Amino acid sequence: MRRFQRASPLWKSARALNAKRGFALWATAAFATAMTLIMLFTIFGNILVIIAVLTCRFLRGPQNLFLVSLAAADILVATLIIPFSLANELMGYWYFESFWCEIYLALDVLFCTSSIIHLCAISLDRYLSISRPVQYATQRTPRKIKGAILVVWLISAVISFPPLVSMNKTQLDKDGVPQCKLNEHIGYILYSSIGSFFAPCLIMILVYVRIYQIAKKHTRCPPGEPRKDYAGGVPPGRELQNGENQGGVDPRLTFVLAVVIGVFVVCWFPFFFSYSLQAICPETCKLPEPLFKFFFWIGYCNSALNPLIYTIFNRDFRKAFKKILCKNIQPILCHFDIFMTKSPFSPDYTIIDCTLYF
Numbered sequence: 001m002r003r004f005q006r007a008s009p010l011w012k013s014a015r016a017l018n019a020k021r022g023f024a025l026w027a028t029a030a031f032a033t034a035m036t037l038i039m040l041f042t043i044f045g046n047i048l049v050i051i052a053v054l055t056c057r058f059l060r061g062p063q064n065l066f067l068v069s070l071a072a073a074d075i076l077v078a079t080l081i082i083p084f085s086l087a088n089e090l091m092g093y094w095y096f097e098s099f100w101c102e103i104y105l106a107l108d109v110l111f112c113t114s115s116i117i118h119l120c121a122i123s124l125d126r127y128l129s130i131s132r133p134v135q136y137a138t139q140r141t142p143r144k145i146k147g148a149i150l151v152v153w154l155i156s157a158v159i160s161f162p163p164l165v166s167m168n169k170t171q172l173d174k175d176g177v178p179q180c181k182l183n184e185h186i187g188y189i190l191y192s193s194i195g196s197f198f199a200p201c202l203i204m205i206l207v208y209v210r211i212y213q214i215a216k217k218h219t220r221c222p223p224g225e226p227r228k229d230y231a232g233g234v235p236p237g238r239e240l241q242n243g244e245n246q247g248g249v250d251p252r253l254t255f256v257l258a259v260v261i262g263v264f265v266v267c268w269f270p271f272f273f274s275y276s277l278q279a280i281c282p283e284t285c286k287l288p289e290p291l292f293k294f295f296f297w298i299g300y301c302n303s304a305l306n307p308l309i310y311t312i313f314n315r316d317f318r319k320a321f322k323k324i325l326c327k328n329i330q331p332i333l334c335h336f337d338i339f340m341t342k343s344p345f346s347p348d349y350t351i352i353d354c355t356l357y358f
Contacts, residue, residue, distance in 0.1 A: 028090060035086050035297070038304050042078035045307030046071035052320035059320055062142040063125055067306075069149045070118040074303035077111045080104075082300055089293070094180035101180035109160035109182075112299070113196040116268070117152045119261050120200040123207040126254050130214050159195040189279035197272040204261055211254065256313045260306055267302035270295040 049071040053064045084104050088094055094101055125148075128136045182188070274295055277285045287295075310317035 032086065032090055035082065035300075038301055039078045039082045039086075042082075042304040043075055045304060046074045046078075048321055048324060049307050049310065049317075051324055052317060056316075056320040056323070058316050062140055062145040063122075063129070065142065065145045065149060066118055066122045066125065069152070070115060070122075070306065073111050073114045073118065074306065076107070077115075077300065077303045081108050081111060082303075085300070088180065093177040096180075105180065105182055106160050109192060109196060110156050112268070113159045114153055114156035115303075116197060116200045116264065117156050118149075119257075119264055120203050120207075121148055121152050122257055123204045123211075123261065126257060127207045127211050130211055130254070159192065184279075186279045190276060193272050193276045197268060198276075201265055201269075204265075208258055208261070215254075256310065259309050259313055263305055263309060264302055267305070268299045271299045 050068050053059045053068050081104070084096065084100075085108075087096075096104075125140070125145075129140075182192075271292075274287050274292055278287065278292075311321060
């Protein structure tokens with residue numbers, strides 16, 4: 001296998017292909033800049049999420065390990081998928097080795113699938129927390145959550161494995177340019193779309209409808225009685241391990257996770273719907289190529305949105321992010337009303353509380 005050098009006729013044909021697209025140079029540069037910034041923000045934001053969950057006491061509940069694994073999947077999308085997709089888009093052909101095309105496509109499906117399976121697992125975790133609060137709160141240990149995360153990745157791997165053994169390898173198109181494409185057989189497209197998106201989506205929607213029904217039932221009360229804001233037999237304030245109250249449900253976190261799931265569906269539904277539709281009726285349902293690519297890239301942008309959602313909608317994450325940023329960029333952004341406390345993680349480490357100017 002060889003790389004294609006700039007001096008080769010293949011490079012010239014690739015440049016000609018880019019010219020045929022009719023994209024202005026400024027538009028290409030703007031697109032490349034925007035995606036590079038999104039990629040960097042994805043890496044930075046999700047690293048911040050991981051640090052926050054692992055180091056802040058009020059975020060160390062075992063259920064938040066799902067968010068750590070989800071953030072790791074988004075970081076992998078930004079480091080192993082988006083750069084090669086961007087290069088492929090800008091150059092108009094697959095520049096890299098054929099074997100990497102196979103790995104890249106499998107990883108692309110793996111990380112996308114793992115993201116939605118993580119969200120599916122999170123929704124089931126929320127459902128159990130609100131339907132069996134006391135029992136589930138005592139059973140939900142870090143070890144069991146880690147086991148569930150392993151199952152999530154195994155399911156994702158099973159769905160993403162077929163591209164490695166059943167795909168059209170890198171081949172030349174009609175212009176003599178190498179392209180890296182998944183198997184375009186209708187069976188594989190429907191299999192991957194249903195397994196990677198539609199089935200988990202349906203599960204999440206049904207689970208969250210049930211969560212809403214249970215929450216509504218628990219918060220409804222007869223006139224003259226105080227309203228219950230917890231879903232269980234124990235009032236808020238009694239603490240279990242890892243700071244989880246025995247009600248088992250933080251309504252704010254449930255809302256934030258619902259927003260995360262909703263945004264994921266909005267970002268990825270157009271791509272999977274059009275991808276499946278074009279497989280079923282390729283002649284009559286074909287979308288304009290720019291629109292299909294827009295749907296494709298909007299899906300990738302989802303990896304950058306979760307840290308933003310946590311920041312906007314969850315006070316605990318805002319507090320954690322501020323503390324982390326204060327420790328690292330204090331001269332620029334922070335004013336210290338400083339007090340130091342011993343950290344539970346290391347006798348030599350201190351936690352600094354501070355206020356950010358925004």
